[in-house]
Structure formats: structure tokens, C-alpha cells
Amino acid sequence: MKRVIVMYFSPTGTSGKIAGAIAGGISQAMDCQLETIDLTEPEVRDREYSFSDQDILVLGYPVYAGRVPEVLQAPLRRVKGNGTSAVLAAVYGNRDYEDALIEGQDILTEGGFSVIGAGAFIGEHSYSKKVAAGRPDGEDLACAKRFGEQISDKLKNSQLAAIEVKGNRPYKDPMPDMPFLPKTTDACTDCGICADKCPMQVIHRDDPRIVDQGCILCSACVKSCPVDAKYIAAEPIVKIRGMLETKFMDRKEPELFL
Numbered sequence: 060m061k062r063v064i065v066m067y068f069s070p071t072g073t074s075g076k077i078a079g080a081i082a083g084g085i086s087q088a089m090d091c092q093l094e095t096i097d098l099t100e101p102e103v104r105d106r107e108y109s110f111s112d113q114d115i116l117v118l119g120y121p122v123y124a125g126r127v128p129e130v131l132q133a134p135l136r137r138v139k140g141n142g143t144s145a146v147l148a149a150v151y152g153n154r155d156y157e158d159a160l161i162e163g164q165d166i167l168t169e170g171g172f173s174v175i176g177a178g179a180f181i182g183e184h185s186y187s188k189k190v191a192a193g194r195p196d197g198e199d200l201a202c203a204k205r206f207g208e209q210i211s212d213k214l215k216n217s218q219l220a221a222i223e224v225k226g227n228r229p230y231k232d233p234m235p236d237m238p239f240l241p242k243t244t245d246a247c248t249d250c251g252i253c254a255d256k257c258p259m260q261v262i263h264r265d266d267p268r269i270v271d272q273g274c275i276l277c278s279a280c281v282k283s284c285p286v287d288a289k290y291i292a293a294e295p296i297v298k299i300r301g302m303l304e305t306k307f308m309d310r311k312e313p314e315l316f317l
């Protein structure tokens with residue numbers, strides 16, 4: 060019996076939605092069970108995972124500076140396949156995904172997987188509510204589900220050869236360190252949702268205004284706050300937001316590799 064495992068790291072939820080839709084498409088078409096592993100939670104990220112050739116792994120992650128997020132790299136290297144078929148979903152904020160797919164493919168291939176499908180999808184940008192606002196939308200999710208069904212056809216026809224994705228080696232330089240912390244306005248009601256959502260667990264549950272070092276500026280706190288009390292005021296991020304809201308407003312569409 061085949062099993063589909065959907066594994067994702069998704070601070071603001073977009074990568075999780077896309078990976079879930081792909082995995083749902085595969086599991087429905089193949090009538091097999093679906094399991095979820097949410098690597099956004101630190102203790103889940105710390106574990107080791109091993110899969111068999113009866114499993115299909117769907118891995119979703121956001122694109123950070125054209126790469127696989129650094130915080131996910133060591134955890135992914137602990138995920139082992141044994142001739143396991145894998146599908147990648149890199150979700151980017153309507154600018155570009157550069158080397159994020161090829162890097163993801165390299166990591167999984169080294170870990171014993173065969174990447175038989177990959178897609179670059181679009182999600183609302185972590186640093187803006189205007190860039191790719193509301194995405195993934197219904198069209199994106201339908202596209203992801205259909206992609207899952209195409210993957211299932213490929214599996215049924217035993218076409219398990221690895222694919223070629225877009226991207227370059229050596230990969231883009233990693234993101235420079237940005238030692239900034241999110242700020243909090245007086246609107247904060249101490250509800251603690253931001254602390255629960257923080258993938259680095261650096262926000263104090265008893266006083267969410269206190270944020271320890273180690274923040275990766277993923278915007279999980281900003282986007283989950285019900286009263287918009289969290290914000291990132293650091294100059295480089297404000298500049299990036301301005302650049303994105305000027306140059307990257309035209310709708311991009313998913314790119315699929317099968």
C-alpha cells in the first residue's frame with residue numbers, strides 16, 4: 060500500500076496549502092493514505108525521518124532569497140529516502156525562485172530520493188499584503204491538485220526517472236544576516252498567537268512584545284496577529300517591500316516540471 064507524506068515548512072501558511080493540495084491530488088487519485096509532517100514546529104524539525112520505496116514525499120517550502128530557507132537545510136538533510144519518489148513545491152512571493160528548486164532537488168537526491176516532479180508556485184509575499192495578495196488562490200490550488208493527479212499518472216506508469224528543474228549551480232549567495240526583530244504596537248492584546256506561530260520560538264508567550272535573538276524575519280507573527288500589532292520596521296525590509304510593490308505586481312503563474 061502506497062502512502063503519501065506531505066512535509067512542509069510554512070511560516071505564513073502558503074507553502075503548506077500548496078503542498079497539501081498536491082498531496083491531496085496524489086492520494087485521491089491513488090486512493091492511498093495521506094500523512095502530514097509540519098516542519099514549521101521546531102520539535103518536529105529536530106526529528107529524523109526515513110521513508111521507503113512505497114512512500115511518496117511531497118515537500119513544500121518558501122523561497123528565501125532564491126534558495127531553500129537556511130533554517131530548513133539541516134532538517135532536510137536528516138530526511139532519508141530509500142529509493143523514495145519525491146515531489147517539490149517551492150512557493151515564492153511573485154519575484155523569482157531562482158535556485159530554490161534545484162537546491163531542494165540536490166538535497167533530496169543526496170538523501171536517497173528520486174525527485175519525479177517539481178513546481179514553483181506563488182504565495183502572498185511575506186513582506187507585503189499587496190504582492191501576490193491572497194495567493195495561493197482557487198486557481199493556484201486547483202493547479203496544484205491537477206499537478207498531483209499528473210504525478211499519480213506518472214507513478215502508475217512507473218515513470219520514476221528524476222526530472223530536470225530550472226536553476227543554477229553554484230546557487231545564489233545566501234541571504235546576508237539581518238539581525239532585526241519585529242516590533243509591537245500598543246494594539247497588542249497579549250493573545251500569544253504570534254508566540255505559538257513563531258517557527259523559531261523566540262517570542263515570549265507571557266509578553267509577546269519581547270522577542271529574543273534568532274528571529275528569521277519570516278513574518279509568521281506579522282501575518283498571524285489578529286489586530287495587526289506586529290510589524291517589521293527595519294530599513295532593508297522596508298526597502299525590499301517598496302521594491303516589490305513597485306516592480307513585482309504583475310501576476311506570475313506556477314511553473315511545473317514533470
Ligand SMILES: Cc1cc2nc3c(=O)[nH]c(=O)nc-3n(C[C@H](O)[C@H](O)[C@H](O)COP(=O)(O)O)c2cc1C
Pocket residue numbers: 068069070071072073074075120121122123124125126150151152153154155156181182183184185186275276277278
Ligand atoms: C526571508 C525571506 C526571503 C524571501 N525571498 C524571496 C525571494 O527570493 N523571492 C520571492 O519571490 N519571494 C521571497 N520571499 C517571499 C516568500 O517566498 C513567499 O511569501 C512565500 O509564499 C512564503 O511562504 P510561507 O507562507 O510558506 O511562509 C521571501 C520571504 C522571506 C521571509
